[in-house]
Amino acid sequence: MGNPIPRKQINEHIVEIVSDSGEGAQKAGQTFGNISAKMGNGVWTVEIIPAEIKPPARSPAGASGIRIRVGSQYITNMGDAADIVVALNEQVLYSRIATHAYKKGTVILLESKWLTDPNPKIVEQYKTALQEFRDNGLIVHEIQMEKECLKYTPKPRLGKNMFVLGMICNIYDRDVKKAYHEIENTFIHKGVKVIELNQQLFQAGYDFAENNLEFHYNIPPWQTEDSKNKLIVTNGNQALGLGIMASGMDMVAMYPITPATSASHYLAEVYHTVGGFVHQAEDEIAAVGFAIGSSFAGKTACTITSGPGLALKTEFLALAVMAEIPLVVCLVQRGGPSTGLPTKVEQGDLLAALYGEPGDAPKIVIAAATIEECLHFVIMARKLAEAFRSPVILLTDANLATGVQPYPRPEAKAEWLASPIDQSNWDKDMPAYNWDEKTGLSARPIVGQVDGQYVLTGLAHTNRSKVAYDRESNQRGCEMRSRKLATLCSTLKPPKINGEAEGDLLVVGWGSTLGAIEEAISKLQAEGYRVSSIHLRFLSPLEPGLKAIFAKFTNVLTIEINYSDKADAPFITPDNRRYSQLATILRAQTLVDIDCWSNVHGQPMQPGLIYEELLSRLNQGAE
């Protein structure tokens, strides 16, 4: 349909829809994201989750909704300040303003029904807020959304989100046919009447924006027709669930903990279609014990948790290392310490994952940097766990868990699946830990194999799994288990350098900060700065060649979302400064004087903030 209004072509925009919870903002935003992805745009969506469980209506703590970043390029993170915001009441905006989600010039489309509310207090609140927002440089357009919706339905609170969807679809010239189709899919089980009503409300919003708003944009696609047909859209936890299924994992044992649980919610719905089982255990200790038991019996098992759960699992993880039991632990990090910031983002569990157990417990630790990697890394983790007869911790975080992004649809492969358990006779002369001297690797007997009988034990043991307290046996066992990591390391390639292999500054990151770091780095590189970055996926063993890479840069800096002392804080000296977690490891392993820039704001790293920080460091160096 020919659009008469002139449209400004832009490269990307960030849109937010905020409301009280239960008003369908997230549904509208997801639909907008899906339509955009289908049109070939890069998309990242992230949910805005209320700070309280049952917040009162119209309160800052109740801000619920969604942020959608849409662009003409591949989008890897949530970006900085929003460009256009639709708000169903003015109060929820306060909490977004407090987290620096907006800037001067951000456009707010605000529901204005509160101005005529029978409660004079609400009217007053509305007026005050409006003035404040405008004083602070926000551009507020008042819109009578509810009144418009009342033309179509007596219960506008339920359908208003489709009106909102219509408005933003018009603002960004989204394909109306695709929108109708999405709405049909959403309400397919509710019958034709509901579908039609929602499509009407969508159209009303669309027409309203067309006729009443004077800003209209066009964000050209970056994908070709061909490749965009083969995309899937998931959040990081759904990706974990898909990876668990695609890896042929037999069983997941878990105990609910935010932000990990939604992976299990997803699996609980579909896992049976591939013969899998979700066991909700009585606690995290039982969950990991259950998984270890199942793995001992030859079945592939996984446990999913977050930091506090990991703490409870440590004794069992040490056992799995000691007795060489394959096990995958998905660790969806949240803010800590203790119960910390349950719904917020942090990368605070790296050291706990690496070193949390009593005694020496070498294990494989990897970190996914994108939502797509959440899926593929589970498959890799299962294979590594079995090949190296070891627990594998896969780190993700709340940013990946709740972020939603399109990425290439994989094709299920038979080679990804775990092979059926070996029940042939075991060679009676072969020890249960027939360690290869050079690699530390060994095959393991599975219950049911005749002549394979052994007693697995967490006590120090010989290669025949016999309890042994003598000095040589324990030394040897520890060496063999540690050697496996060196063996794995010898098969890894050095990390790819994003940018030139030498320069003034090298940024090192891990996990979900990848997109934000690389976005900031590209911008600086385009401006001519000699800055590059690497992003580590393997944390144990560390990827090889790091020291040689670091040697080519004047400064090396990690960027992380975990605590570090600021170098100029009171009493802090280079000797007592507590560095962020990856920096601590890299300093110890490479003896390079690596600096760090980190915070525990509970938020994903924003490309703009990283850019500012790096810019000031680079310019300092130039002075």
Place this chain on the structure above:
Amino acid sequence: MFGLKSDWSLDIKTRYFSLGDYAGGEARWCPGCGDHGILTVVQRICRDKQISPEKTVAVSGIGCSSRLPHYMGTYGFHGLHGRALPLACGIKSRRPELDIWVATGDGDCYSIGAGHWIHAVRYNMNMTVLVFDNSVYGLTKKQTSPTTPIGYKTNTHPEGAVLEAHNPLTTTLGIANVSFVAQTVDWNPNHLYATIKAAHDHKGFSLVNIIQRCPVFLPNFFQDYQDDPGKILLLTHEKGIPLEDKFARLFPNQKEHDPANMVDAYDIASAQNSLPIGLLYHNPAVPCYEDISSAGKDIGMEEKLAGIEKAFDQFAI
């Protein structure tokens, strides 16, 4: 022809297992420790029932009692203190055909592992759980355990234990899905054998609390009961623990108790100054969790791949 099955030869037991097939390393418990007798009975039952050693797993936590897997010729899992039951349940969950024995202690099961104990009863997975109840922490040298009687002196309570002892029988009886609760004593091999065998025959979670002597830390603690069997209450019933008359006769103090009767079971278990042995409660009809958890375990590769493809499609745009 002649009514013979054409594949009759398959019915012949090609392997016969002797006691030696169930023997592992040499038992290292103290001389006179009740654990020796329990091990012997377990091995005899395995032999008598001709259980394949490679299809059997002896699981334990940590404690003197938990050494048992090392002395068995089966597969074994000597786990963590208090955590035998999650391991055992995990082993069973996707391989329900395996025969699972659990050896645990009064500290291992009723103290540090208490949460798992309660939930494992609820899961009611088919396994034989033997609690070696010696009223003390043996391995760590005489600390108070949950079943140490009040006033009894230990290294952590030199003036005597300060709390009323825990009653594992009444607790177990109070848990949803409880299906088999029995008690026996280590020093009566016949009753021990019959009780553990009945537990093993039961399909479900069978908990046997075994009153066990620790001559090192609680010397002569059960001597009165040994000297005078009249101090023990023998539970009898046609549905109870089958004990030959000549052995039953040794117990002057007997009570006929129908193990289907939960109310009576609770009364017997909670009576003061009484040591009941026999089957307190039995309900063979409680569903087993492995029937749920093992669903889909044999699903074929094609079906799996199709399921994965479908899952991907669900997220396709």
